[in-house]
Amino acid sequence: MTESGVLLKSGYTIALISSAVIISLYIVAMFYAFPIHLERLIPLTFVRILFYSMLFLLLLKEILSSRHKGKRYIVVVLVLISAEYSLIAALREVSQLVPGYFVVIPPSFIYSRCDVTINCNDFATLSISVPLTIASILFIYSLHGMFVTSATRSSE
Numbered sequence: 001m002t003e004s005g006v007l008l009k010s011g012y013t014i015a016l017i018s019s020a021v022i023i024s025l026y027i028v029a030m031f032y033a034f035p036i037h038l039e040r041l042i043p044l045t046f047v048r049i050l051f052y053s054m055l056f057l058l059l060l061k062e063i064l065s066s067r068h069k070g071k072r073y074i075v076v077v078l079v080l081i082s083a084e085y086s087l088i089a090a091l092r093e094v095s096q097l098v099p100g101y102f103v104v105i106p107p108s109f110i111y112s113r114c115d116v117t118i119n120c121n122d123f124a125t126l127s128i129s130v131p132l133t134i135a136s137i138l139f140i141y142s143l144h145g146m147f148v149t150s151a152t153r154s155s156e
Helices: 003-029 044-063 070-096 130-155
Strands: 102-105 109-113 124-128
Touching: 003 070, 003 130, 044 070, 070 130
Parallel strands: none
Antiparallel strands: 102 109, 109 124
């Protein structure tokens, strides 16, 4: 297997494992509370740096031509940074949600009810979770890449 094939396969594996962990984290958080308030431990500036570096790498990947050899390395680094951002931002987000009062609607929506019924009168919100969206994109990316790789290998 060539170096680029190993690089892409490792990128697909990283994307699959990290996205499965993040999606599982949201499912577990629907039923169990996190004892630590992670929004205090993880600085928001670090999360923003990861997000903007992810956007910069995505832009750089699109600017480089498809024949450029450095593009493969950028894709793997982009997957790593996206996975790291999604995990850290998901930990911050999940620690703020109240278990039993929110439901994850795949691929990226969170339906939350108010946890104090006397104050809210059946008030609920539907929000888009950016970390869950990125995790879903990584999951689909990895499944698609693994399918194309196996289909290409079987046709040779």
